[in-house]
Structure formats: C-alpha cells, structure tokens
Amino acid sequence: MTVSSIPLVRAVPRALEHLGGATVMAGQILRVLPRPRLYMTSALQQAYVLGIQSLPLVLLMAFLGGAVTSQQTGAQFSGGLPLWVIGSVLAASMLTELGPLLTGIVLTARVGASIAAELATMKVTEQVDALIAMGRDPVAFLVVPRVVAGALVFPPLVMLADAMGMFAGWGIGLLAVDGLTTADIVYGARFYFRPWALWFSVIKGGVFGIAITFIACYVGLTGSGGAEGVGRTTTMAVVTTTIVLMIIDVLMIPVLKAF
C-alpha cells in the first residue's frame, strides 16, 4: 500500500485545489461587482427564478417548523414553566435559527441543486467553452447574476419564513397546547424580542444566500463527464452546501451573542 493510495492523502490536495479555485472565483466576482451594467438585468431575472418561485416551498417549511416548535415546547415544558415561555421559544428559535436554517436548506435543495445541474450541463455540453470562445467572461455572465440574486432575495425570504413560522406556531399552539392563549404567545414573544435578533436573521439569510449560490456555481462549473457527471456534481453541490451552511450557522453564534 502506497501513501498516495490512502484516501485522506488524496483528498487533501484536492480540497486545497478547490479552495484555491473558489478563492480565484471569489476574486473574479469582486472584480465584476463594481460594474452592475454587466449583470443587473440578468440578476433580477435570476432573483425572480430563485426567489419568487421558491416562496411557496419556503413558506410551507416555515409553517411546519413553527407548528412543530410550539407543540414541542408545549409538550416539554407544560407543568414546569409558564406557558408564555412558548412564545419566547417560538420567537427566539424562528428568528435566530429555524427561519434562516430551514430556508437555507430548502433553497440548497431547490436552488443550489438547480444551479449546479444547469451549470454542469452547460460545462459538459461546451456551452461554457462557447462563451469563452466569444470573448465573454463566464463568471460575469453566469456566476455574478446568480450570487447577486441570492444576496438580494434570500433575506426577504427568510423574513417571510420567520413571520410564517411565528404565525403557524401561534395558531397550531392555540389548537394543540392546553391552556395556551394568544396573550401568552404575545407576552412571551415580546419578553424575548430584541431588534438585533431580527437583523441577525436577515444577515444570516444574506450570508446563506451568497454561500448557496456561490458553492452551487463553483461546483457546477467544475462538472465533467456526461449525464452521470452532472448527477455527481449536483449531489456534491448539495452535500457541500449543507455542510457549509451548518458550519456558518455555528460560526455566527458569537455574532448573535455580541449584541
């Protein structure tokens, strides 16, 4: 057995290569950003495709998340703590965690997978080569509009998901938790609420939006092979993005605590 046959030994240079490639692509994006004329029309089209069309799914997931949170909190804390705690837990979890994370995961599956598959298909069918051959910059043409759209559209989606989760938690909580009243929910939510939590939710949405679209574009453009290659690339984009979102989630906790 040679050293190079150990999977970890082979994986490290590959990971560093991807890190380098992603850094170069980030630099290319930053060079294009000051010239909005190159990408803004396309970014707004992408914002519609990525955002508006994802709205029903995002709202459904937020509804279910809110409904689960209020029932679980009610079941765990009934008898031990006052019922208004449900309102606090609901507001805290939806704003700081569930709203952004559920939206992020839904959009990874829906938007990230779609971007990665589309770009990988363009790569393997030489459409990306055709762009280069015409003297066009594939990053300016394909990547920047998608990343800008992600940054623009994900924060409002997260805010809507937060609101839907809270309303669902309130409504389902009233139906499912004995003795819970609207006054409990409102009191608990107001007891917890800090404006920073709302900003934190929006900022997290923006960071997730950039991460999801950036990773999907980068992985998509590394696609190779035929249909199987496109499938492999799409899976890789979804898995990588999900892991990165969780890492960002952990890293952002000190930001929440700082204010």
Added chain:
Amino acid sequence: MIEFRNLHKSFGDLKVLDGVDLVVHEGETLALLGPSGTGKSVLIKHAIGLLEPDEGDVLVDGISIAKASPKELRNVRRQLGYVFQNAALFDSLTVAENLRLAQEDETGQRDPGECRREAAELLRRVNLDESVLDKYPAELSGGMRKRVGVARAIASRPKYLLWDEPTTGLDPVNADNIDDLIMELNSTLNVTSIVVTHDLDTAFEVGDRIALLYEGKIRANAPPDEILKDTDPIVARFVRRSRLDAEVA
C-alpha cells in the same frame, strides 16, 4: 496566420499532443485529419485559449496565446470564430438571443432592432429562414443547430474560423450541405479556416491543404493530391481505409 509551435498536452498519464508544429497561412483552409480521439479538437482548442499547453505555444497573428493578457486574449478571440461539434448553443436562450451574445460585447449596448436585422442576415448566410430566430435550440433539427452554430461563429466577423467536426452526426445530404457552406463562407467572408474532421470526403472537399495528426504529432501536411500519393504507410493506410469505409457506406 496561426502557428502551433512544439505543442505538448497531456491529460493525466495520457499524452495527447507530443510536439505539434503546424502553420496555417492567411486565406487557406486547412483540413486537420486523424482517427477519432487523437487530439484534433484538443489542438484547435489551444488556438482559442480554451486549453493551456503543457509546453509550446500558439501564435495568432504573432500574439502568443500562452502569454497574452486577458484583454489581448479577448481581442484575439473576437478574431476567431469557433464552430463547436454539437453547436453548443445556449438551450435557455432563443436563436436570436444566442446570436446576440456574439453580436455585441459584454456591455450589451447595441440597438436590439439592428441586432435582430443582422441576425436574420446571418441566418440567411447559412441558408436558414428568419422564422428560426424565435425558436429555442431544442426545437431545431441537428443540421439546423449546426447552421445556427455557424451563424453565431461568424457573427463577430472573424478573420479565422475553427470548425470542430462540422459534419459529425449528420446524414450524407446534410454533411454535403455543410461542406458547401464551409467553402461558400471561406470565399465570401475571405476567412482562414481550420476544419477538424475524421471524414475524408469533407477533408478533400474543403481543404486547400490536409494535415494528418497521428499519435500526437503531425504525420503529413500537404495539398490533397500530394496526400493521396504519400508513401508513408500510416498516411496511405488512413487515407485508403477511410475511402474504403466511405465506399462501403
């Protein structure tokens, strides 16, 4: 003039180009022949900077592709039209939008009406009707897609045209039509062309000169009548075998 100088290219352990030297002169059509998988497409992709050589260089009008700045490379690419094997049209865009990408630069400042009129003219040049403009690539036949690919390649009024297997996948009638189109465009647009093909009929029909790429090197490089008389057994076998295949077909 396009010069390939001592070009080497490997993919992993597979050596594809092993010191290719080739010159394509102004105004001529060079047919680059060779068995499938010998690196013909790899060779011309170096001319437009889609691939970077491991060693050697390509000079387009004296500009080194390996050393060109991004701006120089962009300018060189505007001089080169590339006709992809499978057309490589953007499936999410209509034919008009596909052509418009090549008609204007990245700032997109040209008048849309003027672009559309010019696009219709480009389609007429490749014997397609104006009604195709609003169709998506998926709504076109293979031959029509190839023609739109040609129209896109000539949209920037290039000085050079690089044809990557232009007749592959087409029936004999459509293949003949594409051969005619190559010759017609070469004379009317006065372009210099490299036609990559493994189809001997196409090579002899359109080529002023024929080069045979074999095992990573240029094995023969001469006008068609001289190639036919070449006594090199590899060249003779390739030419004879291809002709036999054509006769059987």
